[in-house]
Amino acid sequence: MSIEVRIPTILRPYTKDQKSVEAEGATLSAVITDLDANYAGLGERLLENGALRRFINVYVNDEDVRFLGGLDAQLKDGDSITILPAVAGG
Amino acid sequence: MTLEISQAFVDAILEQSRVEYPDECCGVILGPASSGKALRHKPMLNAAHSPTFYEFDPKDLLALYREADDNDEEIVVIYHSHTETEAYPSRTDIAYAGEPGAHYVLVSTRKEIAPATEFRSFRIVDGVVTEEPVTISG
Numbered sequence: 001m002s003i004e005v006r007i008p009t010i011l012r013p014y015t016k017d018q019k020s021v022e023a024e025g026a027t028l029s030a031v032i033t034d035l036d037a038n039y040a041g042l043g044e045r046l047l048e049n050g051a052l053r054r055f056i057n058v059y060v061n062d063e064d065v066r067f068l069g070g071l072d073a074q075l076k077d078g079d080s081i082t083i084l085p086a087v088a089g090g
Numbered sequence: 091m092t093l094e095i096s097q098a099f100v101d102a103i104l105e106q107s108r109v110e111y112p113d114e115c116c117g118v119i120l121g122p123a124s125s126g127k128a129l130r131h132k133p134m135l136n137a138a139h140s141p142t143f144y145e146f147d148p149k150d151l152l153a154l155y156r157e158a159d160d161n162d163e164e165i166v167v168i169y170h171s172h173t174e175t176e177a178y179p180s181r182t183d184i185a186y187a188g189e190p191g192a193h194y195v196l197v198s199t200r201k202e203i204a205p206a207t208e209f210r211s212f213r214i215v216d217g218v219v220t221e222e223p224v225t226i227s228g
Contacts, residue, residue, distance in 0.1 A: 010188050055186050057148045064148045084155055085188025087116070087168055088138070088145035090180040 003031055003075055006082040014042040023081075028058065029071040031081065046083070055086040091126075092223045093167070093193045093211040095119070099131050100226055104207050106133050107171035107199050114144040119167035120158055128166045128193075136170075143182070144170045167211075169195035176200065177208035179219050187214035193222070 006020045015021050021039070025031035036043030046056055051071070058065045059082045065073045075081075099119060106115045117134045121127040132154070137147035146154070158165060168189060172180070177196035179187070187194060190213075198208040213220045 008188065010190055055188075057151060059148075059152050062152065064152075066148075082152065082155070084151055086145060086148070086186060087118075087134075087151060087188065088143070088186045089170060089183035090143050 001026055001075065001077050003077075004080045005031065005035065006080065008084050010085055011042060011045055011083065014039045014045070026075055027071065028060070028065055028073040028075065028081070031075065032071070055088055057084045057086055058082070059084070091193075091213070092225050093128070093195070094225045094227060095128050095167070097226050097228060099128065100209055102131055102133075103169055103171075103195070103197055104199075104209065107173075107197050107207075110136065110171070111199055112141045112173055113139050114141060114171050114173060116144040116146065116168075116170040118154065118165050118169070120161075120163040121166040123162050123164045125164075126166060130163070141173050165189060165192055167193045167195050169197065172196060172198045172200065174200050177210045179212055179214060184214055184217055184219060190215045 001024055003023050003025065004020055005023050007015050023031045023034045025034050032043055032046055046053060052058060060068055060073055060079055114136055116136050118132050119128040120130040120132060134146050134150060136144045138145045177198035179194060179196065194212045194214050196210055211222050211224050213222060
């Protein structure tokens with residue numbers, strides 16, 4: 001199961017500046033675990049207390065994972081994940 | 091690093107901030123990738139519809155990045171308005187700033203300075219705010 005993960009600029013220091021990396025996993029949660037094993041520290045930038053961070057947006061193909069079951073979102077070979085920090089503030 | 095921006099964009103952003111008052115307004119200016127040039131203004135919806143918070147809708151955010159990729163563009167400026175406070179990044183602005191390469195522009199429409207307005211630009215990197223000069227061209 002190979003999933004392409006597109007990494008935003010702010011997280012590229014974790015991926016040696018790669019814009020996109022490959023990961024393995026049948027769920028978003030498994031992919032994040034795999035990412036963190038290969039790119040130490042990345043997991044913590046995506047998760048907080050075991051949940052997706054509120055101001056990190058994750059999409060599977062074109063769909064926000066919040067509508068796909070969040071960390072339980074099911075993935076299939078060839079899916080593409082895009083991570084984008086929210087553009088937000090006060 | 092100086093932000094160079096056209097008077098037309100400055101006027102458009104200030105106008106948007108007045109139209110959307112009392113909510114904060116927001117948007118971006120794009121330019122060719124790696125150019126740093128602010129050439130294409132794109133107002134965005136404030137999905138928070140709030141006088142004290144702004145957030146791009148997650149769907150709009152993905153579309154924006156896809157569009158920039160397809161056009162070989164980058165996001166050069168991310169702007170929003172403060173309606174009652176000065177045009178300086180708030181604690182939440184700093185906490186959520188996710189584009190270290192962008193100019194973060196803040197405008198203020200607070201009453202104390204009316205009819206004058208503020209238009210200021212900052213870099214926000216790793217929680218550190220650095221104000222930068224703004225050069226406005228005809």
